[in-house]
Amino acid sequence: MTAVSPDAGRIWTAARGPLLIGVIILFAAVVITLLRGSGEGGALDPRSFRPEGSHAVARLLEQNGVRVELTDNASAVDGATLFVTQPNLIDPRRLADLSGRASSTVLLAPSPGLRRLEVGTRQPGCPLADGAGAATTGGFTYEGEQSCYDSTLVRTGTVTTIGYGGIFTNRDIDEEGNAALALSLLGQHERLVWYVPSAADRSQQKSLTDLVPDGWKYGALQLGVAVVLLAVWRARRLGRVVPEPLPVVVRAAETVEGRARLYRRSHAASHAASVLRQATRDRLAPLLGVPPGDDPSEEIARRTSRPVTSVRALLYDREPVDDRGLVALAASLDALENEVRKA
């Protein structure tokens, strides 16, 4: 029998290891998700101690007898101050409904503003914020019944709109009259609903999936099944991968290249120069009929009409050479050799 395909027993033996690992990973993921509470740390989050967080404001408000309720799903707003940090994420109709029920509402930088304005310290110039005095404002300007700080803070009825949230952050709360302004805006009532919109609020809008007929959602699921089946079709190999037994092959010149790099790194110019000189002497000796090892300078001088001393200096000089001198030396050795070959 030549068959080597696995039967059910061998498949189970091979698969139980990966299966066990998969189960462990799944279990760990579930446990971690359950144990990990909601994270703290967004900008303008009353629990956050980071510079862009708002723990300081929340603390001040509590000291002044205001109950701060952080929520991501504002429903009980009756008789409270509603503070919306990201009004743009909420459906406008819902926002209008909420601010109608709340005793007063503070919106932070809703779109669209009238125009952009640099962030900076401004004087209030209106009775609304006279108690606070100068404060860090800017961002956008708005239109309203009462307007302060060059129209970056306006109030229409019970709805107050502010163009920049710096006064609520831990970083800027202690500047100028920021703290007083924040308290006067958010501390108007005994209860403050601090509304940080979540994905649940946005789903109240119609999303793309709402627009697809119900039947096609199941169609999409079936499409998933089809994709999995196609993947199974493509993934199944016709027999295993065959490894290639590769022989040991090394580039033969590698040791020579390595030695060249060593010369270079240690700036062994003098050593390299003596090697090059020796090579030139070895090549020239048989051309000139000089026994190997003997000084060919005189013979070269005789043939090329160069002075003996300069030839000998070129071929034998023991003076140390630097990197630049080495390149020049190689060139002049070549020139000498060419001259001898032509002579």
Add this chain to the structure above:
Amino acid sequence: MALTGRAGLLALIGVFVVGLLLPSWQGILVLFGLLVLCVAVDLLLAGGVRRLTFSRAGATSVRTGEPCVVQLTVHNPGRRLRGVLRDAWAPSAGVVADRVAVDVPAGGSRVLSFELRPLRRGDRTADRVTVRSHGPLGIAARQGSHVVPWIVRALPPFHSRRHLPPLLERLRELDGRRASLIRGAGTEFDSLRAYVIGDDVRSIDWRASARSPDVVVRTWRPERDRQVTIVLDTARTSAGRVDGALGGLPRLDTAMDAALLLSALASQARDQIDFLAFSQQVRASVPRATLPVLVQAMAPLEAELVEFDARGAVSEVLRRAGRRSLVVLLTSLEPSMEHGLLPLLPALATRHHLLVASVSDPAVHAMAAGRGDLEAVYAAAAAERTLAERRRLTALLARHGVDVVDALPDDLPRALADRYLSLKAAGKL
């Protein structure tokens, strides 16, 4: 088990069925159930792959780079089998098309032919034969593998055989079998024969002519029945890849090529060849080698990353070669030789004539000629140092009466053969 593209296609069609007719979980489940049923039916009715039997026939050796055919016979004892068969080989076996459609009737057999074109020297072994047997619906297939062993030995390519005709011509000239203007250059006295017009008068044997009615000349022939021991170094230096006309090849392959050319020539010259591949121990040994046997012995040899044991190699040569012979050592001139081979030379040189053939590296020569910037000059110095080392070794070897052939990979086989012929002409064997 394996699915086919049709299973996925059916599921895709199911998207419309679910979307338009059955938009519910139940719809998806019903379709999936149907698909599972089809797959089960297909698997049940597909021909079995486990009980197939296989046998092979065809080529067992081929020259590297040339095509050969291996047949695979499938015998099917069960139901009719339709599907795909893959005969898997390692990539270097160079199978032209390793998967074929098969249709084997119940109880019948089929012979499938696979063309191989090995890319690399050595033993190429067959891996598994895998069969995928489709069911009648073509949705699912049974799949299974079988081990059907077979080995195709890819022989050394012997590229240098193109040099053989001119070398044989020279050998014949040496032999006197071909008329030439120069006097037959043989060195061994062969026989006496009657003078014919055109013979060199200097070859007349006067003493014999005096005893005979005719003028008699001496004839000469080159030495024959000499022993040539080829020692191939398969240790670390032979692994070095050197670029030649055929691309980068390990020194070992070039050395093999040279050894083959030398053996072909020497066997024509009626010398006896003894082949030995050595690294730390004997890797291959062919006494009284002929070319086909030699080629078979060389094919599976690969370089090993160990130091060449010169002492072991020399003692092996001394043990085997009884009478005086030409020992050709195919290795690389490396500084390590000074401590390995040189101290052993006196023992070897008194009894045999040693010829060292070495593959030199064109890359080193190119580096030695490098000029221009600092990097190139340092590379040139390093290369010159290596070349000087080789020259010094050559001189040292020559002092011990050793012949050295140090040539580029493309020239080495020819250079070695030429040296052999000139040694023969000089009667030094």
